[in-house]
Amino acid sequence: MTETLIRPARTSDVRAIRAFIDAYSPDGRLLSKATVTLFEDIQEFLVAERDGEVVGCGALHVMWEDLAEVRTVAVDPALAGQGIGSLLLTALVQRAREVVEIPREARQLVVTMHVEPRGVSALRQRRGARRQRQAGTS
Secondary structure: OOOOEEEEOOHHHHHHHHHHHHHHOOOOOOOOOOHHHHHHOHHHEEEEEEOOEEEEEEEEEEEEOOEEEEEEEEEOHHHOOOOHHHHHHHHHHHHHHHHOOOOHHHOOOOOOOOOOOOOHHHHHHHOOOOOOOOOOOO
16 A cells, blocks of 8 residues: 655645645535635645645644634545545644643544535544534534
């Protein structure tokens, strides 16, 4: 199996990130973003790379002293189910632990999804997380 490298995104990665957003936003799995926003927020992104090609992305957006959001996690649809999303999520959670000061006993990761992508249920189970539905949703 080809090794997957997780690294900070660079401006040259915006085209690939844009392609992931374009692949997943029409059906509501990701929110669309303007390309200028991707350039402005590039420092929030990590990318997954295989053989020199960007095959996934994810971002950590700090919102307050003790609050951050994992957002825009996406993997090349042709490579879904190969653990790339899990690697990105692990790296983003580690980054959140380094940046956001939250007492260990209060640590939670909240991920909001409009549509649950294939593989997320298994990932959630492997990590011991539970699914909570927002009031008024199905």
